[in-house]
Amino acid sequence: MLPLRLAAVSAADSPTSVAASAVAVVQPPFSLVPLNTLANAFRQAVHIRKRPGPEWTHSILNGLEGAHPVLRLAASTGLVLGLADKSVTIPTRVQDHAIIALAQVMAMYTSVEWDHNSNDTLALSLILAAQSLPLISSERLQALPLPTLVNLLTVSLVFAFTQNDFSSVSSLSRLAGLSLSLLLDTHPEQGLASAQECLISLRDLAARPDPPKPLLFSTVMISDSVLSSAVYIPPSRYTEITPLDLAHTTLHTLSHMSNLIADFGGIHDAFKELRKTTYLALDILASASASSETAVAATNAFINELVQAQSPLDLDKKAFALVCIEQLVPASSVGTIVDKVWNLVEPHLSSPTTSNRQVYESAHSVVLAIFARAQSESASIPATQHPESDSRIDKGKGRSKGDDFPTLTLISFTRTLLPSYTQTLIQNSSPNDRLTTTQLCMAFEATARCAVACDKPAATTSSSISFSMDNGEDSLAEMIIEDIITAARTLENSSHNDSDSREQLHRLRLSLVSCLSALPVHLLERALEECKRVLMLPHFGGSGGDADDEDREGDGERREALIQALYKEILEKVGDREKDVVVKWWYDILGDFAAATAAVGDDHESRMGRERRWGDWFRARL
Known part of the structure; x- marks a missing residue:
């Protein structure tokens, strides 16, 4: 009945007098239930009132004058919530009423230490205010x-x-x-x-x-x-x-x-x-x-x-x-990375079975963050000032206690990590609960890109990193590519060639493709040569004798997936200078591509049609 009377549905009801009677009913000591009931009554009155305009709300507020501040806060909270429910602009007087009521309650406790009790007036006032004040304008809240x-x-x-x-x-x-x-x-x-x-x-x-x-x-x-x-x-x-x-x-x-x-x-x-x-x-x-x-x-x-x-x-x-x-x-010191971060990360790079998936994936992400920073720093150093790898630090190993080394730079430390991390990624190429294929390819690409940068950083811009080593000298990047190729060929020639081995082989080949855009020209040619060899293999999944019909059917899908990966790498990621090399390579073997992926029994016309279709597709995107 109270919401109806507050809404002044009947002409006999005066909002002012009804509001005054409503707050007079609730007496100290206060508790949350009756205060919430009072607030809800005023909120429902707004819902019932067809046009809860300023004149009506002012009449309600007039009835609250002289009441205890916590009661006025409860009533004004109900008004604020109800008006917000109806998407009606909240009159400034209603907003001010809620703020002043809370301020008066707070003033009671400014001179004494507040011994919080769930039913004291201040605690109840804060709970009520927490419902209404977020709906009040920021300008008015500044008065508190x-x-x-x-x-x-x-x-x-x-x-x-x-x-x-x-x-x-x-x-x-x-x-x-x-x-x-x-x-x-x-x-x-x-x-x-x-x-x-x-x-x-x-x-x-x-x-x-x-x-x-x-x-x-x-x-x-x-x-x-x-x-x-x-x-x-x-x-x-x-x-x-x-x-x-x-x-x-x-x-x-x-x-x-x-x-x-x-x-x-x-x-x-x-x-x-x-x-x-x-x-x-x-x-x-x-x-x-x-x-x-x-x-x-x-x-x-x-x-x-x-x-x-x-x-x-x-x-x-x-x-x-x-x-x-x-x-x-990117913001930490080299010493922290070497002495703290690496020691935390290294034990979790091999397999999620020794930790959990989040730790495993995050550990690899930290390593790639280290590589990204090293690549960035290397790109900003003139080639003549590049810190070469210290000869007293074996590849794949960090510093030993007691070694009298000069200050280890992030680049030189990264050079010691790249060989061992490459082997870790090769181990993680196994499909059983390891990195996903996408994660593996991204990791290999980042590793190769970092290796190129650390071998010989660009003197001016990072975009020239990818072709800064065209002189053919041995490098970390070359070692990474050769390690991938060696691991893949070992699987190809394995006598035990089950479905997991074939999938691992496929993941390594995709990883090699993902590295293409990171390589300087002489290494790019080497990687493309290996890609061509793989695509022309009569037994795409390897020469082992354990393959069944299902495995060999999957080999056709893997061959197609490798070609699609090559498309994407060449069209979207390879730089302009390197693209000349890959385009020439592509057209040199275009006919062989069509033949290699032709289904058994395809006639010459079908193979030629596929060759023309792929050539047109490729040319349209260059």
Whole structure:
């Protein structure tokens, strides 16, 4: 009945008097149920009212004058929610009423320490305000003492999580994130301090055993708002707290909840808000490190903390650490990469059976990030200044303790990794629960491209890396190509040629094709020569005797897949200078391609038609 009377459906009802009677019924001590009931009554009245215009809302607000602030907050919260439900513009007086009521409740606690209780007036007011204030304009929210509000919301959240009462956590977190974002935008100095205090409280909660899943959502909601605003604060407004500190604290908090993140499939497969928050925090760390030695030290310290916090049994935390490290490789020191990162990564490169899939894939991603940085650094060094591989470091090995080496550069360290990592990839070419074919090809391509760059970096632009070694000298890149070819030929000639071996052979051949765009001309010619040999093989899957009819039928599909991979590599990825080589190679064997893939029994006309079709297809895309 109350919503109907408030809506003034009957001419006998006065909204002002009905509102005054409604709030008079609820008496202290207050509790959440009657306050929510009161708020819902006003919300439903808005739904019932056909045109809840300013005149009607003003009449309602007049009836609230003189009531206890928490009752006025409950009633105005109902009005705000109802008007928002109907997509009606919320009158400024309604917005002001909610803000003033909350401010009056907060003022009661400014001179005394707040001993939080789930049923005290301030706690109830924050829960009500958390429903309505996010719908109120930012300009009006600035009238509130935002640092105090953030502190009170943080205390409420800590209390809720320690009591395992998650009923209002979502709305409180949303209001905390909104308040911090607004504070960072308007008063950055205060905002940075308040944000760090809030994030530290969340971090401490996450560090407890078995943090609850709602804590992950609260952390993401608040951290996303904080970091998204903090990145726009000019350095001149920084205090002792900077966005770097906020990002650092956020990542620590998420690391404590790595088991919860794993439940969502890890960072890569988690919900988009978690991915955004994590990568934003990592971007802040990495970008700060690019311009500040202090930030580099902070990044190294964070990586060291991640490494030291590892437990052999906690693979979820290791997966999170590797995701972070992958993004921070460009911003960390060479010493950290050599002494910390590599030692964490190396044991997980061989097979996911010794770890879990996320750790396995992330470990490979970290290695490729190291190669990408080495390639970038190599491209920026004039060829005359290129640091050659130290003769006292054996290929495939790192530094040994006690060795009196000069400072190891990232390029020279990478040169020691490339041979052993190539062999690791060859081992991972087995199709059984290893890297997918796409992942394997991408890894081989990145490895070959890095090897070319580290052999002899371009003097000016990175685009010339691919043809900077046309003199035919031996190189790491040549070693990689020959290793792939040798491994594939070994499988070809194996007497044990089952379906897994044939699939592994196919994956190695596709990997060779994926390297073409990374190679200088003299190595490109060598790789194309091997591709031609493979395509012309009468027994495409190998010469072993274990193949059945199904295997041989699959060989035709694999041959076709290899040709399609060649199409894609040549048309989309090979550079202009190298394209002259591959086009000439293509047309030299165009007829042989058609014959090699012709079905048994094809006549001459069919083969010629296929040759013309492929030639026209290729020419149309050049």
